[in-house]
Amino acid sequence: MLTFILRRVLALIPLLFIVSVIVYGLILIVPGDPAITLAGGEEATNERIEEVQKELGLDRPFLVRYGEWVGNAAQLDFGRSLYSDLPITEEIAERFPKTLQIAGGALAFGLLVGIPLGIISGIRPRSVSDRAVVFITSAAIAIPTFWLALILILQLAVYRNILPSRGFVPFSESPAQWFEHMILPWITLGTLTAATIARQLRGALSDTMGSDHIRTSRSVGLPPVKVVGKHALKNSSAPVLTVVGLQIAYLLGGTVVVEQIFGIAGLGSYVLTAINRKDFPAMQGAVMFIALITVVVNLIVDISYALLNPKVRVE
Amino acid sequence: MTTPDITPTSATGPLLEVTDLSVSFTAHKQTAKVVDQVSFSVQPGKTLGIVGESGSGKTVSSLALVGLLPRTANITGSARFAGQELVGMTTRQQRQIRGNDISVIFQEPMTSLDPVFTVGNQLTGAHRNHQGGSKKDALDRAEEMLRLVGIPEPRKRLAEYPHAFSGGMRQRVMIALALINSPRLLIADEPTTALDVTIQSQILELLQELQQAMGMAILFVTHDLGVVASVCDDVSVMYAGQVVEQAGIDEFFAHPRHPYSEGLLRSMPHSVPKGERLRMIPGTVPLPSRFPTSCRFAGRCPYAQEACTADPIPLEQLDDGRVVRCVRHRELVMEARS
Numbered sequence: 001m002l003t004f005i006l007r008r009v010l011a012l013i014p015l016l017f018i019v020s021v022i023v024y025g026l027i028l029i030v031p032g033d034p035a036i037t038l039a040g041g042e043e044a045t046n047e048r049i050e051e052v053q054k055e056l057g058l059d060r061p062f063l064v065r066y067g068e069w070v071g072n073a074a075q076l077d078f079g080r081s082l083y084s085d086l087p088i089t090e091e092i093a094e095r096f097p098k099t100l101q102i103a104g105g106a107l108a109f110g111l112l113v114g115i116p117l118g119i120i121s122g123i124r125p126r127s128v129s130d131r132a133v134v135f136i137t138s139a140a141i142a143i144p145t146f147w148l149a150l151i152l153i154l155q156l157a158v159y160r161n162i163l164p165s166r167g168f169v170p171f172s173e174s175p176a177q178w179f180e181h182m183i184l185p186w187i188t189l190g191t192l193t194a195a196t197i198a199r200q201l202r203g204a205l206s207d208t209m210g211s212d213h214i215r216t217s218r219s220v221g222l223p224p225v226k227v228v229g230k231h232a233l234k235n236s237s238a239p240v241l242t243v244v245g246l247q248i249a250y251l252l253g254g255t256v257v258v259e260q261i262f263g264i265a266g267l268g269s270y271v272l273t274a275i276n277r278k279d280f281p282a283m284q285g286a287v288m289f290i291a292l293i294t295v296v297v298n299l300i301v302d303i304s305y306a307l308l309n310p311k312v313r314v315e
Numbered sequence: 316m317t318t319p320d321i322t323p324t325s326a327t328g329p330l331l332e333v334t335d336l337s338v339s340f341t342a343h344k345q346t347a348k349v350v351d352q353v354s355f356s357v358q359p360g361k362t363l364g365i366v367g368e369s370g371s372g373k374t375v376s377s378l379a380l381v382g383l384l385p386r387t388a389n390i391t392g393s394a395r396f397a398g399q400e401l402v403g404m405t406t407r408q409q410r411q412i413r414g415n416d417i418s419v420i421f422q423e424p425m426t427s428l429d430p431v432f433t434v435g436n437q438l439t440g441a442h443r444n445h446q447g448g449s450k451k452d453a454l455d456r457a458e459e460m461l462r463l464v465g466i467p468e469p470r471k472r473l474a475e476y477p478h479a480f481s482g483g484m485r486q487r488v489m490i491a492l493a494l495i496n497s498p499r500l501l502i503a504d505e506p507t508t509a510l511d512v513t514i515q516s517q518i519l520e521l522l523q524e525l526q527q528a529m530g531m532a533i534l535f536v537t538h539d540l541g542v543v544a545s546v547c548d549d550v551s552v553m554y555a556g557q558v559v560e561q562a563g564i565d566e567f568f569a570h571p572r573h574p575y576s577e578g579l580l581r582s583m584p585h586s587v588p589k590g591e592r593l594r595m596i597p598g599t600v601p602l603p604s605r606f607p608t609s610c611r612f613a614g615r616c617p618y619a620q621e622a623c624t625a626d627p628i629p630l631e632q633l634d635d636g637r638v639v640r641c642v643r644h645r646e647l648v649m650e651a652r653s
Contacts, residue, residue: 216429
């Protein structure tokens, strides 16, 4: 088991290398030069632009700049923002917890809603309850996030003053208010996750329920709670785990939209602002950081596979 | 059922008495009667073989007894097990009997065990489900069962997953799982069909040993007459959802009374001299929706006459206790060997 984990961790190094090349190389594709913007936009003189380029080190060859950046990034130092001049790592550290709370809560919502729905429909395919779940999840997958957010805000915050429409209150300040402010972002972001998990679990569970070993479990007289809750669920968990891994990447990316809508200054809105300002170091640092988190989450998913399926451990 | 139950519950009465058991499935508004008024009985400690081709309804009739059919199955008739009526039982009652008084082993040893739980977990789960008790006691019992079915180093192997066992060893584990609560009846649904011939005979021997040691009766479902000859006391031949012949094992192999039984016996490899072509029964079992109302075997029967395709053929009880469903059984003299 330990060598298994070690091998997976080592496999991350080339992966992160490729990601870093892509993230840093994005500057070459993105139109516009931050030096021009910083030098005063359209009124900037050529001398001023060159001066700024030198200041930022943009006059040096790409590979040299990349080498320096990646060396620092490996120590979690992403340089300084072109605008605030603060260390980017510090800015990420300040904003990421909010993003994590949104994404984590949305994932919890997705699991809490998706797993029961998946069980209801998966244990009896083509039944009335199954068809209802399939219909609801189809609709949930088709709904765009921003539209769902607007409807929720309109219904629950504007028309009926049940929940706040935007903003963020730290948990340490007031847990109740924190929760109130998080509900809508969670539902907005987690609905697709819930639907995806429900559908994946439905498929896996309905296959498992028809398998020989489930018939065996029934033949020894185990009650449905054991047959489904113990044997069928564990056998159906691998595909669900896969989508959970993919969903975490979606959730971290999805916070860009949700943070914007609900006015929360998390990592998503940080990336968006950085892009708009052509603050390349900030953008690269934040994207690289999100990529790192995604890769680590997938590593955890891989390890959980091994815990759930004894055959993976053997290989 | 207002008539009082006068079946003696002493050792002389049958352990399982199935009477007019029918099973039908409805799909797309069409009903197919897959099992049609089947009757048979199993004596305590004895083995009854149910024989037939694929599609004869032998597996469906046996799984109907313990409620292991899909919920779309409609089951009628009667099946009395040790004085209890199995047909019409609630699922809760069925669960109490299943794995406890009546156990089942299946055809596919490779897929019948749960791949993500250890063998020990599955065995103790089955034990504690019916007997309760501590984990420790259940583990001891599981170890004892593995030893009983001939698995070396049982304590160690309890901690292993099914993929660490070969096909024959998995079937042994399956048998241990079925017998862990000392059932009175074991339904063995083609338990050796998926195994190598050498492993087959080991498993059959094991089942016979365990039957003698534990005293359970076996309902042995198979299409293999060789297996029937070596393990069964009585045989019940099914064709197209009906019983066509019932007999003691020696009489059956000496003188089959139904043309279908004769056909089955003659298609066994050692029934013809070496070098000669094997006999076979032409055609296949019809689909349940196409079962004829008269003799269902007539279309494939070498002895069929006009009388065979006119009316439904009744099941006849003969003087010697045998049962046959054939209009010509008195005139035909049949031999197992050609």
